[in-house]
Amino acid sequence: MPQNYVPIFIFVAFVGILLPFTLLLAKLVRPDNPGKTKLMPYECGIDPYDNARGRYTVRYYIIAILFVVFDVETIFLFPWAVKFKAMGMFGLVEMLVFLGILIVGYIWVWNKGALEWV
Amino acid sequence: MLSIQTFLIVAVIKTLIALVVLLTAVAYTVWLERKVVGHMQNRWGPTRVGPFGLLQPLADGLKFILKEDLTPPHVNKPLYIAAPIIAMVFAITSIAVIPFGNPITVFGKQIPLQIADVNIGLLIILGITSMGVYGVALAGWSSNNKYSLLGGLRASAQMVSYEISLGLSLIGVLILAGSFSLKDIVDAQSGVFWGFIPKWNIFQGQIIAFFIYLCSAYAETNRIPFDLPEAETELVAGYHTEYSSMKFAMFFISEYANMMTVACLATILFLGGWHGPMFGPALLQAVLPLVWFGLKVFCFLFLYIWVRGTLPRFRYDQLMAFGWKFLLPLAIANLVITALVVAWTA
Numbered sequence: 001m002p003q004n005y006v007p008i009f010i011f012v013a014f015v016g017i018l019l020p021f022t023l024l025l026a027k028l029v030r031p032d033n034p035g036k037t038k039l040m041p042y043e044c045g046i047d048p049y050d051n052a053r054g055r056y057t058v059r060y061y062i063i064a065i066l067f068v069v070f071d072v073e074t075i076f077l078f079p080w081a082v083k084f085k086a087m088g089m090f091g092l093v094e095m096l097v098f099l100g101i102l103i104v105g106y107i108w109v110w111n112k113g114a115l116e117w118v
Numbered sequence: 119m120l121s122i123q124t125f126l127i128v129a130v131i132k133t134l135i136a137l138v139v140l141l142t143a144v145a146y147t148v149w150l151e152r153k154v155v156g157h158m159q160n161r162w163g164p165t166r167v168g169p170f171g172l173l174q175p176l177a178d179g180l181k182f183i184l185k186e187d188l189t190p191p192h193v194n195k196p197l198y199i200a201a202p203i204i205a206m207v208f209a210i211t212s213i214a215v216i217p218f219g220n221p222i223t224v225f226g227k228q229i230p231l232q233i234a235d236v237n238i239g240l241l242i243i244l245g246i247t248s249m250g251v252y253g254v255a256l257a258g259w260s261s262n263n264k265y266s267l268l269g270g271l272r273a274s275a276q277m278v279s280y281e282i283s284l285g286l287s288l289i290g291v292l293i294l295a296g297s298f299s300l301k302d303i304v305d306a307q308s309g310v311f312w313g314f315i316p317k318w319n320i321f322q323g324q325i326i327a328f329f330i331y332l333c334s335a336y337a338e339t340n341r342i343p344f345d346l347p348e349a350e351t352e353l354v355a356g357y358h359t360e361y362s363s364m365k366f367a368m369f370f371i372s373e374y375a376n377m378m379t380v381a382c383l384a385t386i387l388f389l390g391g392w393h394g395p396m397f398g399p400a401l402l403q404a405v406l407p408l409v410w411f412g413l414k415v416f417c418f419l420f421l422y423i424w425v426r427g428t429l430p431r432f433r434y435d436q437l438m439a440f441g442w443k444f445l446l447p448l449a450i451a452n453l454v455i456t457a458l459v460v461a462w463t464a
Contacts, residue, residue, distance in 0.1 A: 007129040008232040008242070010205060011214040014133050019203045019368065026183045026364040038386065039190045041263045044361050052264045061277050063438075067278040070446070074285035078241065081292035084457065085464060092461045104349070106446075115442045117435035 060115050073102055132216075132233045140213050144374040145175035151423045158427035163453065179367075187363035197260035202361065205253025209372035211377045212246045215239040217301045219392045219407040231408075232301070242290075243383060244285065247338070247464065250376065251277045254347070257355035257369070261409040269356025273347035273432065277335055279441045280344075284334035285448035287327045290456040291319050291387050303393030313334035318390035323459065326452045327389045330445055335380040341422060343429040344437055381418040391412045 041048045080087075080095055087094075109115060149164065149171065156163025163170030182252065216239070217232035236242065251274055258270010276300040292298070309317045320328050336346040348356035358369045385391060394410030396403055432440070 003125070004236045006126075006212065007133065008211070008214045010126075010129050011136075012211055012275050013208050013235060013407055014130075015139070015210060016203075018137075019206060022344065023199075023203075023364055026187065030184055030363060033184050033186070034188060038188055039192075041190065041192055042354065044354065047365045048264075052262045052267055054264075054266070056271060060271055063279060066442075066464070067282065071278075071284045071285070074282055074289075076293065077286070077289050078298075081289045082296055082298060084293045084460065085296055088464070089442075089461065092457055096454070103450070105144075110443070115439070117438045 059117060066109065066114065069104075069105070073098075128229060129233065136209070136233055138215055139404065140210060140375065141371070143378060144371055145179070147374050147377065147419055148178070148370075149175050149428070150419070154420070154423045155427045158424075179267050182364055182367040185363040185387065187365065188359060188360075192262045193360065194260040194262065197256050198360075199365070201253050201257035202358075202365040202372075203253075203261060204256065205250060206368040206375070208246050208249040209375040209379070212243045213375075213382070215242050215300065216379070216382045216386070217391075218411055222404065230301075235301070237297070237299040237302075240288065240298045240303070240387075242317055242463075243300075243379070244288075246381065246389065247376070248281060250372070253372065254357050254368075257361070261357070261360040263360050264356070265356050265359045266380065269347045269353045272353075273340060273415040273436045276340070276344065276346060276437060276441075278336035279438065283330055283441060283449050284338060286446070286453055287330035287334065288387060289453045290324050290327045292353070293456055293460055294319060294322060294324070300386050300391075304386055304393065309389045316390055316393065318393070320388045323387060323451075323456065325447065327456075330449050330452065331384060331388065333440075333445060335384065336422070336425070339376045339380055339436070341377070342374075342426040343432050345431060346434050346437055347431040349431060369427065377419065377422060378415070381415045381422075384418050385411060385414040389418075392408040 041052065076098070077095070080091060084091055134265070152174070153163035153171065164174040167173040167177045189198065214233040215236055217230065217235075219231040220230050221230040223229070254273045254277070255270050258266045258268075258273065260457060261267070261270075291303065295303040302370070307316075307318050307322075311321070315321055322340060333344075336342075340347050347353070353359070358366055361369060391405035392411040394406065394413075396406055398406070
């Protein structure tokens with residue numbers, strides 16, 4: 001029933017109003033005297049050098065791409081699992097084929113070294 | 119059927135109660151963690167504020183509000199302020215679909231012990247907890263600090279990697295229960311085998327799934343032994359290095375609220391929810407399901423703290439290898455075996 005989802009939005013709205021309100025409340029009571037050294041980027045007391053928005057390793061992109069592939073697989077499996085008993089043998093064989101294709105891809109990715117974190 | 123006004127009033131009251139209970143539980147989980155880890159390391163933990171340090175969470179809350187809040191000039195201000203709010207909203211919203219017991223009858227009206235009684239509860243929880251990674255990633259990027267950026271990157275990569283194993287570990291449970299509704303999943307676990315072993319999913323052959331869920335959940339909530347995003351010895355505090363005062367408190371609360379969600383979900387999916395021995399008079403029987411639920415959640419949280427007091431931290435390459443090369447194939451194997459066994463016995 002659609003009206004059952006309404007309380008979730010009530011909850012989100014409630015929390016979404018409460019949190020900025022807490023920040024405002026804190027702003028009224030806390031001290032506020034920033035200084036030059038206080039506002040420096042924190043690098044363990046050493047003067048910061050270089051920009052923080054530098055380059056980082058390409059591994060993170062590979063992980064993100066692999067995540068998309070395998071997470072979509074998981075999403076396909078969810079409705080299948082719920083209706084598994086109703087679908088019987090057909091559903092089982094169908095999903096084994098689907099998983100088989102994915103496992104081949106998984107082995108290929110592993111052999112390519114995409115899962116190695118150097 | 120309730121009228122619209124009653125429905126809304128009930129929803130608001132339940133929201134308020136759930137928020138107060140959740141935030142109190144979060145505060146006292148922090149107290150419990152400090153106390154238990156303290157005793158495990160041969161210390162006392164908090165003792166000064168109130169008896170056994172029981173008022174410590176209150177003092178911490180006051181201190182968070184009264185501390186100076188620095189917003190450094192080098193940050194991206196809108197995202198810097200939005201990140202903790204996003205993290206906390208999504209961390210505590212998932213409690214909205216978690217059922218705590220069977221519906222109760224108040225003034226002749228049936229009221230379910232859950233804020234939103236929806237039939238795709240599990241999907242909603244998975245969706246909402248996945249959104250939590252935005253808070254972490256935005257905090258890491260908007261801080262414009264090297265430690266924050268590295269912590270945010272690590273946290274994002276770790277959370278998305280373990281989300282796959284987490285999702286796959288739930289599929290065995292879904293096959294057995296045949297429903298997305300958390301209430302139906304708990305109902306499917308009622309009864310006992312041979313008169314004494316409860317029919318919880320963990321005893322229905324899903325013990326490997328529970329292990330996978332446990333590991334993935336620890337990684338998802340960035341807890342020891344997978345707390346690489348905030349490895350203090352190398353990244354100071356990871357993605358919330360530049361945060362202070364109330365904004366830091368929001369990240370802190372969202373971490374513990376996530377632990378709470380994970381514990382509730384583990385109880386519902388694997389440990390039989392509110393099912394347990396029923397005895398005594400009618401009034402006691404009405405309260406017992408809540409007690410069993412709370413007790414199981416407490417045990418799961420205690421395990422979290424116990425593991426924190428016991429295990430050292432993994433290295434990042436070990437973490438990734440464990441997730442992708444061990445948990446993922448194990449989860450797929452568990453899923454295939456569960457499907458085959460269910461098809462065989464059906």
